[in-house]
Amino acid sequence: MAKGLKVVTIGGGSSYTPELVEGFIKRYDEFPISELWLVDIEAGKEKLEIVGNLAKRMVKKAGLPIEVHLTLDRRKALVDADFVTTQFRVGLLEARMKDERIPLKYDVIGQETNGPGGLFKGLRTIPVILDIVKDIEELCPNAWLVNFTNPAGMVTEAVLRYSNHRKVVGLCNVPIGIRMGIAKGLDVDASRVEVSFAGLNHMVFGLNVFLDGKSIMDQVIEDMADPNSSMSMNNIQAIPWDVDFLKGLGVIPCPYHRYYYKTSDMLAEEKKAAANEGTRAEVVRALENDLFELYKDPDLDIKPPQLEKRGGAYYSDAACNLIASIYNDKHDIQPVNTINNGAISDIPNDSAVELNCVITKDGPKPIAVGEMPVAVKGLISQIKSFERVAAEAAVTGDYNTALVAMTINPLVPSDAIAKSILDEMLEAHKEYLPQFFNKVEA
Numbered sequence: 422m423a424k425g426l427k428v429v430t431i432g433g434g435s436s437y438t439p440e441l442v443e444g445f446i447k448r449y450d451e452f453p454i455s456e457l458w459l460v461d462i463e464a465g466k467e468k469l470e471i472v473g474n475l476a477k478r479m480v481k482k483a484g485l486p487i488e489v490h491l492t493l494d495r496r497k498a499l500v501d502a503d504f505v506t507t508q509f510r511v512g513l514l515e516a517r518m519k520d521e522r523i524p525l526k527y528d529v530i531g532q533e534t535n536g537p538g539g540l541f542k543g544l545r546t547i548p549v550i551l552d553i554v555k556d557i558e559e560l561c562p563n564a565w566l567v568n569f570t571n572p573a574g575m576v577t578e579a580v581l582r583y584s585n586h587r588k589v590v591g592l593c594n595v596p597i598g599i600r601m602g603i604a605k606g607l608d609v610d611a612s613r614v615e616v617s618f619a620g621l622n623h624m625v626f627g628l629n630v631f632l633d634g635k636s637i638m639d640q641v642i643e644d645m646a647d648p649n650s651s652m653s654m655n656n657i658q659a660i661p662w663d664v665d666f667l668k669g670l671g672v673i674p675c676p677y678h679r680y681y682y683k684t685s686d687m688l689a690e691e692k693k694a695a696a697n698e699g700t701r702a703e704v705v706r707a708l709e710n711d712l713f714e715l716y717k718d719p720d721l722d723i724k725p726p727q728l729e730k731r732g733g734a735y736y737s738d739a740a741c742n743l744i745a746s747i748y749n750d751k752h753d754i755q756p757v758n759t760i761n762n763g764a765i766s767d768i769p770n771d772s773a774v775e776l777n778c779v780i781t782k783d784g785p786k787p788i789a790v791g792e793m794p795v796a797v798k799g800l801i802s803q804i805k806s807f808e809r810v811a812a813e814a815a816v817t818g819d820y821n822t823a824l825v826a827m828t829i830n831p832l833v834p835s836d837a838i839a840k841s842i843l844d845e846m847l848e849a850h851k852e853y854l855p856q857f858f859n860k861v862e863a
Contacts, residue, residue: 425455425486426748429502429561431495431553432509432570433459434469436712437736439724441506442476444741446483452745458490458498464513466493471716478722495556502561504744507553508569511545512853514706519849521691521700526845527838530688531700534572534623535680536832537842540811543575544823545853547583547815550576554584565747565784567592567740568758572808574622577758577773579812590785591758591773592743593622594736595675601735603630606644607637616673618756619765619776619790624804625756626797627673628790642667658690670796681800681831743780750782759785766792768805803831818856823847 430441438459445454459476461469473491480487492498499505510517520538521531530536550570557564566589568576577591596618604611609632617628630641646664659676660683667674680687691700698704708727715725739755746753754777761774764787768774778785793801807830814823820843827839847857 425453426503427456427458427501428454428504428506428744429458429460429498429564430506430508431460431498432465432507433491434461434465434467434472435508435510436468436472436709436716436728437508437569438472439475439479439716440728440737441508441740442479442489443724444737445487446479446485448741448745449483449485449487452741452748454487456488456490458492458502460492460495460498461509463493468713469493471713475716475721478719479724482722495553496560499556499560499564502557502564503748504565504567505553505557505561506567506569506740506744507550509546509549510570511542511549512850514702514709516545516850516853517542517702517705518700519846521702522695523846523849524842525688525692525695525700527842528688529834529838529842530680530684530691530832531695532680532691533701535677536830537827537846539572539575540807540823540826540830541846541850543572543579543808543811544815544857545850546570546572546576547579547812548856550580551583551816554580554586554589558584558586562586564588565590565744567744569593569736569740572622573758574624574773574775575808575812577622578808579815581760581771581773582809582812583816587760588784590743590747591622591775592739593625593758593775594739595623595677596625596756596775597735597739599627599673599675603641603644606641606647607632615754616756617777617790619793620774620797620801621768621804621808622758622773622775623675623677624801625675625775626793627675628794630673638673641673645673658687658694660686660690670794672794672797684832746780747782747784752779752781754778754788755780755785757785759787762787764789767798767802772805772809800831803829807831815856818854818859820847820857823857 459473477489524531524537532538568591573591573593580589600616604614615631618625620626646662648661756777758773758775761768761772763770777788811826814826827843828836833839
């Protein structure tokens, strides 16, 4: 009998892991996984055991011959893996709280993947992902790395630019969330809706929308401006879009675009939330505590519906679809983060982009879109510059490079404010940024 497939999930103690396990169980016929290794670090050990035991109960209920292994030894787990998924948070939720609260003191948006928070999440995450990639190159060089760790675009950019591993795909649940939201708004099955996505991670646009192959762009733009539109995410305040603005833009923005097009409104909402119920990280901490209490129940053997509130809806479907499509050489179309190779002519060929790709056993093949619409081209270029400079700062630990990255981010109003935020956040995250401090001490 052929050897079953081995999948390693780094950050296995995540509250999202039951989503992933459910996805693998549902697709067992086309993706016969025999070993699932859930890997975490010492600080995540308790959560890993809780989630891991739930995963084992789910597999047992499904009656499938999948062995679930829990370990803190990443290298042991990676040996001969076929797929490696990454979903970790360096510094845990405490680091995210700092990312969200510190910028607010300077009247700047504090957000997990945008602005100063996104920069610092990248600075903490990139050295770790590059270490993981070194282990992959040594222990399972043929494995596909499927990264969900945010900021997914910047992380994919760093792997493409600072490692030799080319079997890497970045994945985000925003595009699938938009497509599902459009289908819900139209009250049709999502399989009938197709969206042409292109741009960057959390900066992706819908260039066209088709229902049964016929463009319905004008109708969707009208629907998006409806204050009750189903096209937002749990983790982003759904301030309504102006219909005249959307018609002028001519493309569909993603929920994260509100940070750029509605900056003052979003900042006001964040400040209000921070003063009342807490920042998003604080809300998530409460949600996670409740989820892990549920996960502990020895009688629970399914993914609990409460997980939907976490903001990662459809994430396992996107992840497991992608993995099954690579394995089965399906040639279906999915939006992922991959190397541009000329697909978007405004972005360098060797950069990471997020767009529709044909998924093959050799990975994603981007579907060329040519030039992006002139109205969105500038913002995309600015964010790509930011991602590139930020990735360089993460790898080199160079203060000046980090300062430039902070300053050129569209959400930061000046170099003086950039410097103040940078200095305070470097100090706050010192424990997770050795590249910036060790050389100073040396």
